[in-house]
Amino acid sequence: MEANGRRCAEPGCDEPGEFRAPPLEGARDGDGPGPFRWLCLEHVRAFNSRYNYFDGMTADEIHHAQRPLAGWERETRAFARAGSGDQGPRWADFSDPLDAIAARFRREVAPERSDGKPLSGQDRASLKVLGLAADADRMALRRRYSELVRRYHPDRNGGDRSQEAMLQKVIAAYQQLRQAPAFA
Template identity: 90%
Template sequence: MRFDGDCRVLAKERANTRFHGRIEGDRPCAVPGCPEPGEFRAPPLEGASSDGPPAFRWFCLEHVRAFNAGYNYFDGMTAEEIHHAQRPLAGWERETRAFARAGGGDPGPRWHDFADPLDAISARFRRETAPERSDGKPLSGQDRASLKVLGLAADADRSALRKRYSELVRRYHPDRNGGDRSHEALLQKVIAAYQQLRQAPAFA
């Protein structure tokens, strides 16, 4: 990039290199006799035929602007066809294919069990497609994490929750282990998991 002491010239050159739609290359402009490189793509000529897909035309900036100015989407259409294409609902009448499986509901994304701290997607999918509690009560991602800490199944009830909590507190509390405080971190996790679950809808 050239710098000649004039910031305006430098800014102009920088803007040109980032012109929207410009694709640099050594293609010549499609207009006969034009010495500029063809850096802007345009549709192929109407009626051009080949064995493969039609090749695009490439124009310089000046000629692609002229092409765009003269382009008419409705060229060759009858008045009735133009009216039909301009209707607000044009295109909405076409039938779309169904995405649901023939044998049942949506299988869901392959990533439905990804780590989702806010439980914005994965828990909703699990609730709708594979409920894990016989009573139908929903479990959030945090509920499942807390159940894992306590070693409880998803179908555990409030009574089982209290019983398991008491067992683990007795197991990890220093007073039950001769003052050994090596399990304090586990004890804190157990307490936090219990407090979270006892207020969860599944254990209400």
């Protein structure tokens, strides 16, 4: 840390106070600990060499603090279960002005097929490329594919090659959907 004009807190030292140290015993500001002291390198080294965490503890207290599982015997908050008294925080307790938390868990209601056959995410994306509804059948799939190939193929649209990328997407979508379980 740079001294920013601070001098070492040790009496008689004119070196810059670059290193933070705890306040002296008994120096407190109301409720919390007192302000930090700023020491030069020589005096912070001296402070650290004198520091003893176990100073003032009995042998039993030292043994208790050094045992391998110290601190692990406390009970932690249980995961919230239905009917348990220890519930986690509610979403309403959080302020989410940018919709960062809720957007992650929001799901659009996906249209389902009337025959109950499942659609994967890739199936849905392919249906979107072809412009078909989720409950389209195999015949509707073939008709739409033929229509789009005629529209985008350079041989059918006067040699316009600007639509080739879309043609490739249509072909890939059709190939994927014709092998999908929903269209089998």
